[in-house]
Amino acid sequence: MGRTCSLLILVLLLILTGAQGCENGFLQLSKTECVDKDECEDKPCGPHAKCFNTVGSYYCQCEDGFRSTKTVNFTVEFYATCLDINECLEDKNICGPNATCINSIPDYTCKCKNGFASSNGTTEFKKGVNVSCSGKSAITQSTFDEIMKYILIVSSCTDIDECLEDDICGKKAICKNSEGSHSCVCDKGFVLSGNPTRCEELQLHLHKGSILPQGNVTLSLQHAMLDIQMETVAGAPSQYPAVSLLSYSNLEESAGGFFDGLKKPDNKTLKINSKIVTVTVSNTDTSFLKEPVLITFNHLQQLNQTSHCVFWDSSLNGGVWSSRGCTVKESNLKNTVCSCNHLSSFAVLMALYEVEDRFELQLITWVGLSLSLVCLFICILTFGLIRSIQSQRTKIHLHLSISLFLAYFIFLIGISRTENKVGCAVVAGLLHFFFLASFCWMCLEGIQLFRMVVLVFNSSFRRLYMMAAGYGVPAVIVSISALANAKGYGTERYCWLSLDSIWSFFGPACVIIFVNIIFFLITVWKLAQKFSSLNPDLNNLQKIKTFTITAVAQLCVLGTMWIFGCFQFEEKTIAMTYLFTIFASLQGVLLFIMHCLCSKQVRDEYKNILSKCCAPQKKPYSEFGYTQSSKAQVRT
Secondary structure (H helix, E strand, O other): OHHHHHHHHHHHHHHHHHHOOOOOOEEEOOOOOEEEOOHHHHOOOOOOEEEEEEOOEEEEEEOOOEEEOOOOOEOHHHOOOEEEOOHHHHOOOOOOOOEEEEEOOOOEEEEEOOOEEEOOOOOOEOOOOOOOEEEOOOOOHHHHHHHHHHHHOOOOOOOOOHHHOOOOOOOOEEEEEEOOEEEEEEOOOEEEOOOOOOEEEOOOOOOOOOOOOOOEEEEEOOOEEEEEEHHHHHOOOOOOOOEEEEEOOOHHHHOOOOOOOOOOOOOOOOOOOOOOEEEEEOOOOOOOOOOOEEEEEEOOOOOOOOOOOOEEEOOOOOOEEEOOOEEEEEEOOOEEEEEEOOOOOHHHHOOOOOOOOOHHHHHHHHHHHHHHHHHHHHHHHHHHHOHHHOOHHHHHHHHHHHHHHHHHHHHHHHOOOOOOHHHHHHHHHHHHHHHHHHHHHHHHHHHHHHHHHHHOOOOOOOHHHHHHHHHHHHHHHHHHHHHHOHHHEOOOOOOOEOOOOOHHHHHHHHHHHHHHHHHHHHHHHHHHHHHHHHOOOOOHHHHHHHHHHHHHHHHHHOOHHHHHHHHOOOHHHHHHHHHHHHHHHOHHHHHHHHHHHOOHHHHHHHHHHHHHHHOOOOOHHHHHHHHHHHHHHHHO
16 A cells, blocks of 8 residues: 555656746756757847857857946846947057047057058058057058069069059049059049149139029938028128038937936936037028028937927037027927027016017017007107197106107117127117116106195196106116126127016016006095096996096006016916016007097197198188178178
8 A cells, every 4th residue: 555655656746747847948848858948049139249048048248349238248137238339438549659549330440640650551450469650761661562573573564553653633633543544533623724634623703693682492411401591591682692501420429418408398308319400601690580490300210209499509508408499390200390580579578587489479579569669659749749738747758658669669679689799788778778767757657646636736846856766767777787797788699688687677667566556556546536526427337437447548557567577487477478578568559548549638639730731721812802702891
């Protein structure tokens, strides 16, 4: 019984052993036999690596000239790759003196510098072959051997290769040897001169016309394409239009870490996925481009990621990539189209961050300021020339209109003229002064309104005090700011205060806005108390409507709508940027509507002026006939 039990256990053990699979790295040849698996047949090591099979396993090693990113021996589980070893960087003296090291994949070569020759006559060599570079002698060993061959072979004639002679065809030409002779072939752009062995550069004649060239220009490279208008290229008619597109071969590898000027996406890294190109035009003023420049970049890798258009801004931190003025127009897996210009919008005046150049803000700015300039010019003529309406209050209207007119005009013509730093600083100083003066006159508007409504009989003040407050206070602030930080006037993007100096305008503007709001609330409260007694014939709905329109209009005139500019803290406040741009650029229109069109006295003066200008003149004989008739009637 015990023997039978032992046999059963032995048979069961054999069955279990036979049913058990082979270990990792082995293949099951039969139920009882396992053989080593050659993992190298699957080529698991990747490029530039060699696979070595072992019993039950394998390991990888990088080929000569490559180095593993992990250990020397590795497997696919290590996630290692083999990178080329740049011998020229690791050992700068690898080639010895008077020699140049040239790295290649996966090796390197050494060449003697100009004016030096290798000791064994070879043009390329490596370290360890006992080759050195020394000054060229009159006759090298190889040249001496060739001379000896010609001396020994005196009984036969052989062709002389004239192309071995240095500079036989001159520069810009290639020598081609033939039996008993030779010929020279010129490079592109050169032609044979009188001497058939010399090439001269082709003469290029340019005709300069008075008409500015027009139309689209397209330049194309292997990795990029440029679309630009000839008007943008030429600039002034007196310049020759010239445009170039230059692509760098491997610059993206060494310039891919300077992203401090960009807002990085959350949990993502930035990488240059195209060749770096440079666009050069003959136009010296590229700060104001009438048409945007379109550049199409071919992707180096087809990745399903978000693309950004950037340019190299050397003014920030010694040079960083920046997206200012460049936007993505189109993008897909293969390429991205970038549109670039460098215009500025009105929103930069009170922004506490770098406002992105948006076409919508630029359009609102230009349209709003253009309308305001026209309306302010009419206001200046109205308050300055019509004597019947002149008073201390209209004088405040006049100086406010003049200050705003000059500020808007200088903004339109000079905000983007950054090519001249001194001129740009002057423009920034003038804008600083006239916008502060506008705010001071707005404050005087609020004080005058308060004195008229609340004090009633003491509503006027001296002209000297008025001028000192309107122009003296801004002059003092600008002078102190310029002396304290002259470099704060004018930036790389626009002729305005830098973010470090913006508080010299932002601070006084906020104070005046706050003061005007207080005066406005007190004035509205007093008007509400007196409104019923002043207008007893109006019903309640008409009273509310009239009072609301008057209050809102007065709110705009006092400049309180500029308060939206105080909330431009960051990019998320873009809605405030739009509101500020709309109301601030249209303040001239609001002044014209409030002080001119809504004033019955001014409207009557406009009617009188128009009637005098448009009324037809009576003929002389009609006046004579009317006079005679009148006399006849008197006599009777």
